[in-house]
Amino acid sequence: MLSVEKRCILSPVPGSPWAGKMVLNPAMIADPEDPEKIHMLFRATGPWPQARLPERPLPYPIFLGYGVSCNGGADWQFDLSRPAMAPRLEFDRDRFLARGMRDGVMFDYANGCIEDPRLFYFEEQLYLSVACRAFPPGPYWEKDDPVQCMPEWAFKLNPAVRENSTVTMLYRVDLAALAAGRYAEAFSPVGPLHDPDLSDDRDAMLFPRRLEIGGKRKIACLHRPKQPWNYACGKEAAAPSIFLAFGDELSDFHTGKARTRLFAGPAFAHEANRVGASWAPLELEPGLWLLPYHGKQDDRVGYTQNFMLLRENGRQAPDIIARPAERLLYATEPWELEGEFTIPCLFTCSGLLRPDGTLLMGYGAADRKVGLASIRLEELLAVLRP
Secondary structure: OOOOEEEEEEOOOOOOOOOOOEEEEEEEEEEOOEEEEEEEEEEEEOOOHHHOOOOOOOOOOEEEEEEEEOOOOOOOEEEOOOOOEOOOOOOOHHHHHHHHEEOOEEOOOOOOEEEEEEEEEEOOEEEEEEEEEOOOOOOOOOOOOOOOOOOHHHHHOOHHHHOOOOEEEEEEEOHHHHHOOOHHHHEEEEEEOOOOOOOOEEEEEEOOOOEEEOOEEEEEEEEEEOOHHHOHHHOOOOOOOEEEEEEOOOOHHHHOOOEEEEEEOOOOHHHOOEEEEOOOOEEEEOOEEEEEEEEEOOOOOOEEEEEEEEEOOOOOOOEEEEOOOOOOEEOOOHHHHOOOOOOOOEEEEEEEEOOOOEEEEEEEEOOOEEEEEEEEHHHHHHHHOO
16 A cells, blocks of 8 residues: 555635636646746636526536645645636637637637646646637536537537537646736647547647657657547547557647557456546656556546556557556545545646655545645555566
């Protein structure tokens, strides 16, 4: 068993229109100039009556808020005055299309919700990947129907819009602007990390550097399509699984030019329903990677946070050299179990290796609160490779 320290650092904010119902699933990144300074983006939602359509449920748009710690994660200050990143919430067809199209193709899906952030560096540039929908959900803990708050005209558009599928978008991040509260300057859209119309797709992020694949250096993107069988390589997949795509340019991932393969599916009972990457892989030594991933068994057992060790081979996708069968991290505390959902949930979107060898992870607890978990990396590695 791992020795884990957990604590709750943020709960829903009473009276906040955008963070009053839920706060969860935080991304974290260390400041490149001060390792004790940690920046955070967290998912938040609240009821938004001003965007309600006639004869539609009350919408709950999903926002990102900002927080910062100046002492290595011990204490946090959160900007609860406004979101750092907010959906446009445009319900007029012409304005929606005018702002969302690029070269005649629907491109920006962050009109309704922006959730589950991951922050990571790639080739010295800081990026943010976020799961987006074209329109906000209703009270999804009561009825999980993604189209219940959509305008009628949206049902005539491309599949990702008319089904209100999750599309993972990539943004460049200006960390100085973010830290200074200049949120409008902080995020620049790059594009989707997959084909939006092929499948609802989450848990998408990049390896921090290119990988050597068959003599060529490729960008590597992890993602989890909800309908893996829509991919030629996923026809035999029994459940949503971790896919790995290789491209030469970032645009390859949404234009169909990337080469995609099924990388890892459910292997144990506690992840039978689905598996997905949790946050960007951490390179422990040249060619050796720690891949954090989550799995779900069912609504009774809920989610488990686990890890794999990967070894590059220079020819194809990295080899999985360690993947323990036991559940490593999962919800146990009362505040991790009490929420709108009855599904036990500990869901990480970030992990930082601290100078003292501690792995600090940010997670959503019970789909309602923000938690931090700390484990010793050497202890985790002892479990992975006994």
